[in-house]
Amino acid sequence: MAAVIEIKNVTRTYKLGDEVLNALDGVTCVVQSGEFVAITGPSGSGKSTLANIIGGLDRPTDGSVVVDGQDLSHVRDRQLSDYRNKHIGFVFQSFNLQGNQTAMENVMLPLVFARMKPRDRKARAKECLEAVGLGDRLKHKPSQLSGGQRQRVAIARALAVKPSIILADEPTGNLDSARGEEIMKLLKALNKQGITLIVITHDVSIARQADRTIQIKDGKIGRG
Amino acid sequence: MRFADYITIALRNILRQKLRSGLTIFAVVIGATSITIMLAAVFSLKGFMTSQFEANGTFQQVAVSQQSDITWDDHNRGGNCQDCTKLSDDLATKIGTTPHVVGVARQTYIGQFQALQYGNQKLRIEQMVAYDANDIIKTQILAGRDISVSDTTGVLTISSDYADKLGFKGKYDQLIGKDVSLQTQGWYTGVGSDPLQAFKDQQAWFSSHPGADGRDYQPAPTVLTGKIVGITDANSEHTRVRVPLTWAHGMMENQTAQITQADQDAAQAKCRTSRVPNCSTQPVPSSVSVSDELAKQGYSSFIVKVDESSNAAAVAKNIRNTYKVGAADAESEIKSQLAIFNILGLVLGGIGGIALVVAAVGVVNTMIMSILERTREIGVMRAVGARRRTVSLLFTFEAALLGFFGGVLGLGVGYGAVLIANPIINKQLSTNNITSSNIITLPIWLILGVVGLTTVIGILAGLYPARRAAKQDPVEALHYE
Numbered sequence: 001m002a003a004v005i006e007i008k009n010v011t012r013t014y015k016l017g018d019e020v021l022n023a024l025d026g027v028t029c030v031v032q033s034g035e036f037v038a039i040t041g042p043s044g045s046g047k048s049t050l051a052n053i054i055g056g057l058d059r060p061t062d063g064s065v066v067v068d069g070q071d072l073s074h075v076r077d078r079q080l081s082d083y084r085n086k087h088i089g090f091v092f093q094s095f096n097l098q099g100n101q102t103a104m105e106n107v108m109l110p111l112v113f114a115r116m117k118p119r120d121r122k123a124r125a126k127e128c129l130e131a132v133g134l135g136d137r138l139k140h141k142p143s144q145l146s147g148g149q150r151q152r153v154a155i156a157r158a159l160a161v162k163p164s165i166i167l168a169d170e171p172t173g174n175l176d177s178a179r180g181e182e183i184m185k186l187l188k189a190l191n192k193q194g195i196t197l198i199v200i201t202h203d204v205s206i207a208r209q210a211d212r213t214i215q216i217k218d219g220k221i222g223r224g
Numbered sequence: 225m226r227f228a229d230y231i232t233i234a235l236r237n238i239l240r241q242k243l244r245s246g247l248t249i250f251a252v253v254i255g256a257t258s259i260t261i262m263l264a265a266v267f268s269l270k271g272f273m274t275s276q277f278e279a280n281g282t283f284q285q286v287a288v289s290q291q292s293d294i295t296w297d298d299h300n301r302g303g304n305c306q307d308c309t310k311l312s313d314d315l316a317t318k319i320g321t322t323p324h325v326v327g328v329a330r331q332t333y334i335g336q337f338q339a340l341q342y343g344n345q346k347l348r349i350e351q352m353v354a355y356d357a358n359d360i361i362k363t364q365i366l367a368g369r370d371i372s373v374s375d376t377t378g379v380l381t382i383s384s385d386y387a388d389k390l391g392f393k394g395k396y397d398q399l400i401g402k403d404v405s406l407q408t409q410g411w412y413t414g415v416g417s418d419p420l421q422a423f424k425d426q427q428a429w430f431s432s433h434p435g436a437d438g439r440d441y442q443p444a445p446t447v448l449t450g451k452i453v454g455i456t457d458a459n460s461e462h463t464r465v466r467v468p469l470t471w472a473h474g475m476m477e478n479q480t481a482q483i484t485q486a487d488q489d490a491a492q493a494k495c496r497t498s499r500v501p502n503c504s505t506q507p508v509p510s511s512v513s514v515s516d517e518l519a520k521q522g523y524s525s526f527i528v529k530v531d532e533s534s535n536a537a538a539v540a541k542n543i544r545n546t547y548k549v550g551a552a553d554a555e556s557e558i559k560s561q562l563a564i565f566n567i568l569g570l571v572l573g574g575i576g577g578i579a580l581v582v583a584a585v586g587v588v589n590t591m592i593m594s595i596l597e598r599t600r601e602i603g604v605m606r607a608v609g610a611r612r613r614t615v616s617l618l619f620t621f622e623a624a625l626l627g628f629f630g631g632v633l634g635l636g637v638g639y640g641a642v643l644i645a646n647p648i649i650n651k652q653l654s655t656n657n658i659t660s661s662n663i664i665t666l667p668i669w670l671i672l673g674v675v676g677l678t679t680v681i682g683i684l685a686g687l688y689p690a691r692r693a694a695k696q697d698p699v700e701a702l703h704y705e
Contacts, residue, residue, distance in 0.1 A: 052699050081606070081609055082609065092702065096702065098604065112226075112229050113225055113605070113608060113609040113610050
């Protein structure tokens with residue numbers, strides 16, 4: 001199986017006044033295509049920073065990040081944005097849906113930036129919402145949906161552009177355990193279909209479901 | 225992102241905060257409305273005045289006067305001076321042969337008349353004028369006819385404000401053919417005066433006022449009668465009486481009692497035969513000498529008609545240099561008068577511009593507020609693939625739309641104001657006997673200009689907020705509370 005994500009000696013430092021904070025300190029790891037990897041670690045360990053760098057939301061201070069053969073460490077905003085648009089599906093702990101828009105409109109948002117035709121957008125968004133079991137909630141706004149349903153909309157949005165990687169940052173953090181279980185089931189099903197799944201979590205029961213766990217502590221990879 | 229999507233999303237965001245967007249647009253509307261109304265009014269009035277000048281051929285005219293430093297505006301004042309070239313008939317003929325000159329109207333002002341009387345109503349004469357009836361100086365006739373070449377004496381036209389004062393407002397026709405009296409000053413010596421009688425009157429006054437100061441003597445005024453043949457538009461020439469040029473010659477004559485040798489002989493003979501002691505040998509004149517003062521002094525001014533208005537300036541220069549007289553074309557003068565409208569337009573437009581600057585500040589404020597509120601949303605957009613440029617454009621579109629709507633609404637309000645103003649102006653002008661229809665127009669350049677301006681202002685106002693939105697770090701934005 002070809003390596004999709006290759007991270008070599010990645011460092012990410014933040015400057016807070018005079019203090020230099022090493023969020024990531026020489027991280028090297030590889031994630032294979034179709035793998036389900038859990039990134040765990042205590043809060044402030046740098047796991048979110050690693051996820052952001054993989055997702056193209058952040059850039060390493062040093063080191064290289066290669067995803068699907070594309071080096072992300074030195075590309076321009078334009079390429080990085082297109083990379084996020086085409087390769088990554090984000091799922092956030094707090095869903096991050098547009099409150100004033102319907103489920104359909106939320107799912108269509110990435111497709112708008114992908115310059116898809118309106119008719120195709122609608123078809124694709126409907127398809128994705130049906131895939132997450134919300135075929136009957138197309139016109140609902142987030143406020144009319146339960147927490148679990150909201151996260152499903154977010155997953156449908158992540159799926160819309162047919163990404164090769166889904167990056168889920170504490171996807172069950174705001175849900176009760178039953179809903180959380182459902183969401184994990186859904187994500188695992190997507191992983192079975194071939195999408196690389198990276199879940200950032202500090203929940204051991206979720207980490208245990210993964211093929212592999214990458215543990216981060218003080219910006220360094222520990223033993224998983 | 226597709227163009228239509230920018231518009232859709234920007235529109236949706238504007239509609240999301242209806243009150244705030246509405247107030248922001250309202251500020252733009254105020255600026256756009258004031259600019260629309262002010263510029264439309266100023267430029268329409270300017271155009272109207274220009275067309276009025278063009279209609280009466282003013283641009284094709286050159287005013288000639290004795291003073292070499294004449295401007296067009298001065299020609300009505302005329303005036304004489306000692307060392308100046310006299311505006312004689314001969315000069316008029318010569319100027320008539322100048323290249324590009326089509327014709328010359330000789331013009332003079334008659335200062336000897338004080339009052340115009342109709343029935344028992346007496347009106348002060350402000351201005352009495354005579355000029356060639358060759359259609360170079362155009363007059364707007366409201367009733368009757370203009371003075372014509374065949375008129376010699378005894379006819380006149382009066383301006384409509386006189387007719388109004390005489391109580392003929394709206395029924396000018398009834399004045400046509402009516403006789404009015406023209407009353408002179410006491411020392412009048414022109415046609416109709418009787419210098420022999422005046423001499424006798426003066427002698428009689430002195431003998432009845434022995435030792436009196438001659439300056440206290442007031443001779444009796446002369447009264448001439450003229451028939452009204454036409455009423456002229458007071459808007460082009462107000463408080464004005466016009467008579468034929470021939471009559472003007474008569475009015476300006478100097479008739480003086482002439483004491484001949486025979487008169488002196490007669491006086492001495494009379495004394496010799498009478499037995500009265502200290503017999504006065506004061507002779508009594510029996511004949512009158514007449515001098516044509518108008519011919520002697522020259523005309524107040526000439527109005528020279530030129531074939532093309534573009535030649536007017538050159539002809540004026542030519543006349544100035546050749547005959548050492550003053551000559552001015554109307555165009556430069558009128559242009560400088562119309563320049564007032566340009567200045568007015570700038571000033572008023574500037575006020576509207578200030579309103580727009582204030583509106584722009586409102587747009588900046590609204591956009592910054594909206595970007596702060598939507599920080600997280602911007603983060604999500606960036607996460608799902610929006611480029612910096614896309615975010616920037618999205619907010620620029622939003623600001624541009626605020627400006628655009630403000631401009632369109634402002635034009636609408638301005639158009640409404642024009643619809644209300646035009647009938648009022650029409651009515652006002654028609655009471656002044658100017659037929660006009662809807663003077664104030666909204667030219668296409670103004671419509672496009674106003675909407676374009678407010679849109680550009682919106683874009684400029686959106687530049688900084690849009691940049692700020694685009695520069696936002698997506699990771700921070702996603703965690704913004």
